[in-house]
Amino acid sequence: MSTRPNVVEFKNVRQIFNIGTPREYMAVTDLNFAVEDLEKKGELITMLGPSGCGKSTILNLIAGFRGYVPPTQGEVLVFGKPVTGPGPDRGMVFQKYSSFPHLTVLDNVKFGLNACNRGKPENRTDMAMQWIKKVGLGGHENKYPRQLSGGQQQRVALARSLVLAPRIILMDEPFSALDEPTRIEMQRLTVELWHEVEATVFLVTHSIAEAVYLADRVWIFASNPGRLEVEITDALPPKRGEDPLSAQEHSDFKEAVQLVTHEFQRVNP
Amino acid sequence: MALGLGAVYVLLILFAWWFVTRGAPEDRIVSPVLIPSPGEVMESIPALTKDSLRFPGGIQRHLGISLVRVLKSTTIAVILVVPLGLLMGAYGPIRAFFEPLNIIAGYLPLIIIVPLSFVWFAPLGGDWQKVLFLAIASFVYMLPLIVKAVDEVDEMFLNTAMTLGAKGPGLVLKVLFPIAAPDIYTAIRLSFGVAWTWILVAEGLAADPDTGGLGYVFNAAYRFDKVLMYVPAFIILAVGFVADRILERIGRALFPYRYL
Numbered sequence: 001m002s003t004r005p006n007v008v009e010f011k012n013v014r015q016i017f018n019i020g021t022p023r024e025y026m027a028v029t030d031l032n033f034a035v036e037d038l039e040k041k042g043e044l045i046t047m048l049g050p051s052g053c054g055k056s057t058i059l060n061l062i063a064g065f066r067g068y069v070p071p072t073q074g075e076v077l078v079f080g081k082p083v084t085g086p087g088p089d090r091g092m093v094f095q096k097y098s099s100f101p102h103l104t105v106l107d108n109v110k111f112g113l114n115a116c117n118r119g120k121p122e123n124r125t126d127m128a129m130q131w132i133k134k135v136g137l138g139g140h141e142n143k144y145p146r147q148l149s150g151g152q153q154q155r156v157a158l159a160r161s162l163v164l165a166p167r168i169i170l171m172d173e174p175f176s177a178l179d180e181p182t183r184i185e186m187q188r189l190t191v192e193l194w195h196e197v198e199a200t201v202f203l204v205t206h207s208i209a210e211a212v213y214l215a216d217r218v219w220i221f222a223s224n225p226g227r228l229e230v231e232i233t234d235a236l237p238p239k240r241g242e243d244p245l246s247a248q249e250h251s252d253f254k255e256a257v258q259l260v261t262h263e264f265q266r267v268n269p
Numbered sequence: 270m271a272l273g274l275g276a277v278y279v280l281l282i283l284f285a286w287w288f289v290t291r292g293a294p295e296d297r298i299v300s301p302v303l304i305p306s307p308g309e310v311m312e313s314i315p316a317l318t319k320d321s322l323r324f325p326g327g328i329q330r331h332l333g334i335s336l337v338r339v340l341k342s343t344t345i346a347v348i349l350v351v352p353l354g355l356l357m358g359a360y361g362p363i364r365a366f367f368e369p370l371n372i373i374a375g376y377l378p379l380i381i382i383v384p385l386s387f388v389w390f391a392p393l394g395g396d397w398q399k400v401l402f403l404a405i406a407s408f409v410y411m412l413p414l415i416v417k418a419v420d421e422v423d424e425m426f427l428n429t430a431m432t433l434g435a436k437g438p439g440l441v442l443k444v445l446f447p448i449a450a451p452d453i454y455t456a457i458r459l460s461f462g463v464a465w466t467w468i469l470v471a472e473g474l475a476a477d478p479d480t481g482g483l484g485y486v487f488n489a490a491y492r493f494d495k496v497l498m499y500v501p502a503f504i505i506l507a508v509g510f511v512a513d514r515i516l517e518r519i520g521r522a523l524f525p526y527r528y529l
Contacts, residue, residue, distance in 0.1 A: 065428050086431035098429045101445045102526055112433035115443070144526040190466065 005080030013074035028054035054226025089110035091161030151182035342403030358419020374409035418452035
């Protein structure tokens with residue numbers, strides 16, 4: 001039994017916005033969970049729930065963005081320490097395209113290396129190029145974000161985050177804005193890269209198939225106020241290293257999707 | 270296409286001008302007292318370009334004086350307003366502290382500042398009076414635009430930068446400023462045009478022929494011989510337009526990624 005602190009732990013967390021105004025509302029409440037630090041293996045947790053159930057709020061609380069530090073009530077711990085603000089140990093991929101418009105792909109990926117003073121300055125281009133190739137953007141490194149498709153921009157966001165080797169990766173509906181073929185390709189890429197970095201990933205999604213394909217654990221939320229209702233782990237199909245389309249053909253995959261759908265509907269009647 | 274239609278419009282205006290002012294002075298649709306004919310305006314050019322007591326060095330020298338003045342004033346204003354606007358956009362308390370400046374910019378008629386600035390800056394001499402007034406005009410014009418440019422940088426970029434390890438001044442210099450820079454530049458470009466129109470007022474008051482400028486030429490013509498007003502007015506218009514086109518080209522060169 002390891003004595004290492006949990007990767008992420010929420011203790012009785014509640015988040016209320018616009019306190020004391022007519023627009024006051026409770027985004028999440030009674031959040032209690034712990035994600036253990038497994039030896040050489042990060043978990044991929046997908047978060048499902050109706051709009052307004054606080055999925056993004058949880059990511060923002062872990063990231064420690066402005067307005068989320070500290071939570072209204074309770075404690076958000078990352079590796080045993082309360083979150084005090086954003087940092088490079090927690091990478092983030094947003095739904096909106098967040099590549100810096102004034103920087104090329106290469107400079108976008110080098111941004112974190114420079115900001116964190118990671119590696120020798122003369123090696124940073126090589127470090128960045130390795131990840132640019134891994135996400136399949138080799139040859140595009142001198143383009144600006146405006147010259148890229150949506151899928152390519154999300155690859156930049158992945159490479160930019162992964163080059164810093166974060167222990168935690170937060171993905172807020174990263175593929176929602178993409179067309180279906182691109183989305184499937186990005187799901188495949190996410191699994192592939194995730195095996196390489198072994199980070200703990202929290203991924204918010206609206207797609208049950210996506211949640212089942214990617215996850216070690218599926219979390220299902222209910223809304224008003226947002227709360228974590230169900231965790232599904234054992235019923236998920238084993239990871240066979242398949243691409244999403246063929247993975248969905250297996251009967252155990254279909255059963256898992258049915259189960260998750262059933263649970264989703266049960267907690268969100 | 271748009272440019273073609275614009276050219277047609279200009280030609281129509283010129284044609285209408287010629288049409289209503291053609292013929293002998295007493296036969297014209299519009300009396301020469303109100304509007305001179307294109308020919309009369311052309312004939313007024315030598316009186317403006319030759320070196321004279323009223324226009325020492327000719328109008329070309331005064332064009333140069335005005336251009337240098339507006340370049341100086343814009344430079345001074347930019348040096349002051351860009352850092353201030355950036356800080357106001359980035360930091361709430363700094364913004365709250367300087368917010369009254371934006372109220373002044375919104376509601377104070379700048380024309381009031383003209384004589385006041387001449388009083389304040391009198392010890393600095395005539396040229397600085399005008400330059401500093403123009404700098405004030407540019408400053409109050411640019412400040413809200415620059416604050417808005419910084420405001421409109423999506424918070425997502427800041428959040429992203431922080432998850433990549435950026436913090437403090439690095440966020441302002443490496444993220445806020447470069448992302449807002451194209452819009453800040455647009456504010457500077459527009460303010461150049463605004464300052465250029467203000468020379469009519471700045472150089473019209475308390476002017477002497479030696480250090481006049483185009484604003485002086487225009488105002489002196491108004492008092493002396495109204496037909497002389499048209500050429501400086503046209504030059505102000507044309508130079509303003511051409512300068513704006515040039516500044517726009519420079520903007521495209523400075524921020525190529527915006528126009529890909």
